[in-house]
Amino acid sequence: MQLNHYNSTFKKQKFHITLICDNVTNTPNIGSLFRISDALGVEELIFCGENLQLGKRMKKTSRSTEKYVSHKVESDILQVVTSLKAKRYFIIALEITDSSISLDDFLLNTNQPIALIIGNENIGVSEDILKLADEIVHIKMFGENTSMNVVQATSITLYELTKQLQN
Numbered sequence: 001m002q003l004n005h006y007n008s009t010f011k012k013q014k015f016h017i018t019l020i021c022d023n024v025t026n027t028p029n030i031g032s033l034f035r036i037s038d039a040l041g042v043e044e045l046i047f048c049g050e051n052l053q054l055g056k057r058m059k060k061t062s063r064s065t066e067k068y069v070s071h072k073v074e075s076d077i078l079q080v081v082t083s084l085k086a087k088r089y090f091i092i093a094l095e096i097t098d099s100s101i102s103l104d105d106f107l108l109n110t111n112q113p114i115a116l117i118i119g120n121e122n123i124g125v126s127e128d129i130l131k132l133a134d135e136i137v138h139i140k141m142f143g144e145n146t147s148m149n150v151v152q153a154t155s156i157t158l159y160e161l162t163k164q165l166q167n
Contacts, residue, residue: 016113023049023120031061032151038065048077093133100136108164
C-alpha cells in the first residue's frame with residue numbers, strides 16, 4: 001500500500017537550519033521552497049529582497065506548507081546574514097565559484113546552527129553575501145548546462161545537510 005501524509009511513519013523533526021533566499025522572486029519557486037523546507041525540517045525560511053510577494057500563485061505550489069514553516073520577509077539580506085553571524089550561525093552559500101567546494105566533498109563539522117543561503121534565479125547569490133559565508137558549496141553537474149533550478153539545487157543541498165546532521 002502506498003503511504004500518504006495520513007498514514008506515513010516518517011519521524012517529524014526540525015533541524016537548526018535557516019534557509020535564506022537572496023532575492024528569489026519566482027512565485028512557483030517560492031511555493032516550492034516552502035514545500036521542501038517543510039519536508040526536510042527547516043527551522044525557518046527567510047525571503048530577502050525588495051517588493052517580494054507571497055501571493056496566490058505561491059500557495060498553489062506550497063500546498064499549504066506556508067502554514068507550517070516559520071517564515072518572514074526581510075528587505076536587507078546583508079543585515080539578516082550579519083545578524084545570524086553575530087548569533088554564531090555557520091553560514092553556507094550555495095553557489096558555483098572559483099573557490100566553492102563540491103557538496104560531495106563537504107563535511108559539516110560544526111555544532112552551530114546553520115544558515116543556508118540560496119540565490120536569485122538569474123544571478124545567484126550576491127558577491128557581498130558570498131564574502132560573509134563560512135563555506136561556499138556547489139553541486140557537481142555533468143551535462144552541458146552549468147546551473148539548475150534554485151529549488152532543485154536547494155533540495156539536493158538540504159537533503160545532504162540533514163543527512164549529515166542525523167549521523
